[in-house]
Amino acid sequence: MVKDYLIVGQGLAGSFLSWNLLRRNKSIAIIDQDHENCSSLAAAGMINPITGKRLVLSQRCEELLPYAKEVYHELERLFNKKFFESKEIVRLFGSKQELYEWSRKRQQTHLKKYYGKKQKPGTYADSLNDQKGSFIIQQGGYCRKLDLLNCFTDYFKENNLLVSGKLVYDDLKIKDDLVEWKSNYYRCVVFCEGYQSQDNPWFSWLPFNHAKGEILTLSNKDSGLPDAVISCGKWCIPIGDGKYTAGSTYSWDKFDCKITEKAKEEILTEIGIFIKASFEVVDHMAGVRPIMKDLNPALGRHPEFSSLAIFNGLASKGLLWGPFYSNQMADYLIGIQSLEEKVSIDRFIKKHFKR
Structure with a gap:
């Protein structure tokens, strides 16, 4: 049996993306090392529309903030638990x-x-x-991100979607349009590894900071x-x-x-x-x-291996950016939407990737 996606990492990025793919009736599996080295666990949970000494409105706040709030309300209804607190x-x-x-x-x-x-x-x-x-x-306000991650984890486990362990890169075998991992086949592997992507053999060329x-x-x-x-x-x-x-x-x-x-x-x-x-x-x-040098997220497929993709670079704004960009990433993966130029990893290919 071939599944649609293998998601590597179940922090905020991996959880949001997995949920969005499931909503689109895609078959997935997730591998995560029990949140070890997960930056999401140490996230503050604060959603602040205004940042910095110049009191700047956060990037695309007028679009992303109401979108994020609606997603949290939807997840609250799904899990019957309060996540977002307006403050x-x-x-x-x-x-x-x-x-x-x-x-x-x-x-x-x-x-x-x-x-x-x-x-x-x-x-x-x-x-x-x-x-x-x-x-x-x-x-603004804050999100009870530990409760949210725990609910996602329980949900994925209950549906037999989550494998506990660390992915060994050498275990992935790219075969034409599929990727084999431990005798299972996937149409695409999406790396949601946070800062650990700096050691990823397919995506370490990205300019992380x-x-x-x-x-x-x-x-x-x-x-x-x-x-x-x-x-x-x-x-x-x-x-x-x-x-x-x-x-x-x-x-x-x-x-x-x-x-x-x-x-x-x-x-x-x-x-x-x-x-x-x-x-x-x-x-x-x-x-x-997980931060990129230009401070924007990093989304997209590998320039040579279309069955490998990355969803990364949410920085300290995972709770604000995660809902919106995971939705965009899911639509991109299934082929119904292109990525915005400023978040697509295509912006780095010419300078950082030699083909």
Whole structure:
């Protein structure tokens, strides 16, 4: 029997893509090493429409954000579990330039639904050092990504779609328009490996620029913090029962999922600048964000082997980008839609692939 797709990796990218292919009545199998080295596990879960010191609206936010929310609501109905939590984001002003950027963007009618009201200095004096004031980012929130991944895992296992283990590249045998793997045949193998694609013999030529990140789970039932995400460089997300997720860090010197004391101290020190409460650290996680040098996702088929494809490069925006681009990737794989130029790996072929 020939199956349509073998999906390598069951993080956010692999899970979203697998789900989209199943919705199109395609036959699949998934192999995953029990989420080992999975960057999705160390993702914050935050969906923030506005990023950076220049308070820029996230790329294609007006299209991707409502799409992602609708997908999460659909998955909530499927799994009978709440995943997405709408939360205001209190963005503390760090400079006069940020205040200027807020004012300028707030005047644009189509952006007002994201750039909320300004709050005077001292609004949160009991819990925050907000001497420069703040404003409310609207339309954001966070996704309970561990619950989501666990539901996907259970669903795939219940339907006998998920194989636990690490794919050995040499076990793949490309035969005409099919790929053989352990005596099974697939029309296409799609690699959703995150940063591990840097070692993939068919896709290592892609210009990756991965970044390791670490997050903390903190506890303080008497923090006095507002029921909102707090953002000022680092961020702090209330996740219930007096617990918070805080982060994150970026490093490029070592790509592994080992936690470090240095990152822990960095997060605690920096959130301590704007949050008055102290916390107990109850968990600490690390992962490597799969990032391309041009900061766009990487989707497409191999230029020589059309039965091999990749879905990667969701960076720190897997929860915002994943639903939309996995849908586009699924349509591309079955031949009813082409990929956008800025996400297709064809943009790298001329410079990085010698045919």
